[in-house]
Amino acid sequence: TVDVTVRKEVSETTYTEVARDDRLLPQIYDYLDTEKQFSRALFFYEAGLQQIMAKLEILNREFQYGNDRNPIESVKGRVKSEQSIVEKMKKKGLPMTISAMMSNIYDIAGVRVICPFISDVYQVARMLLSQKDISLVTMKDYIKQPKENGYRSLHLIVLVDVFFSEQMQKIPVEIQLRSIAMNCWASTEHQLRYKKDHVLTDDMQKELKCCAELMAEADQIMQELATDLLKED
Numbered sequence: 001t002v003d004v005t006v007r008k009e010v011s012e013t014t015y016t017e018v019a020r021d022d023r024l025l026p027q028i029y030d031y032l033d034t035e036k037q038f039s040r041a042l043f044f045y046e047a048g049l050q051q052i053m054a055k056l057e058i059l060n061r062e063f064q065y066g067n068d069r070n071p072i073e074s075v076k077g078r079v080k081s082e083q084s085i086v087e088k089m090k091k092k093g094l095p096m097t098i099s100a101m102m103s104n105i106y107d108i109a110g111v112r113v114i115c116p117f118i119s120d121v122y123q124v125a126r127m128l129l130s131q132k133d134i135s136l137v138t139m140k141d142y143i144k145q146p147k148e149n150g151y152r153s154l155h156l157i158v159l160v161d162v163f164f165s166e167q168m169q170k171i172p173v174e175i176q177l178r179s180i181a182m183n184c185w186a187s188t189e190h191q192l193r194y195k196k197d198h199v200l201t202d203d204m205q206k207e208l209k210c211c212a213e214l215m216a217e218a219d220q221i222m223q224e225l226a227t228d229l230l231k232e233d
């Protein structure tokens, strides 16, 4: 019952509050040098990532048995590189410490889940969040409310329980869920935006946004077809 109370507290506070609570942070041993502390910290995130990927795999295979199709088209996971962690911390003006990293950077472990239909996106999210070793920290629904540039996705930051030899830790993982069409747009847009020396003019941005809306329209039509054809029980 104590556990339940803690879990309830966790899901009702923001991650920043949670992360300040030392009980929830991996215990980095003081006697390790910074390099070792860092790789130890990354190991915790890798473990959290593996845990989430295993859960997704199980959900997908179970669904396949019941419904003869996969609600998940693909899953990709990654641990943020040391370089991009450092860049992000500089951008946020954080001190270069491991505890600042662990309390402020929530996407060190990241999973991207691509689903055929929008209904799959929400169903997979719901199935994950109903598991009692996962608690929701934040959810941003860029499907219901797309970003100004047209970007669509469902973003979750969760804490997943991982059991180590001596203790259990709650590891933050960012999960991005989107449809195939949303992913098509986001990957392409990312390539255009991140290419060095490329400046997107207002017109180009409008055109990109227009593409995002075409994708959304296709998603909507596909969803209607799915609703008619793929009645699940």
Ligand code: GTP
Pocket (backbone or CB within 6 Å): 107, 140, 147, 149, 151, 155, 176, 185, 186, 187, 189, 190
């Ligand atoms: P970050 O500092 O990038 O983590 O942004 P944030 O803290 O405001 O989080 P948000 O949930 O808005 O976005 C996090 C991640 O979503 C990014 O790192 C990208 O992977 C993805 N993302 C967000 N916006 C866009 C976008 O406009 N285009 C693409 N391609 N990806 C995006």
Ligand code: MG
Pocket (backbone or CB within 6 Å): 107
């Ligand atoms: Mg991010």
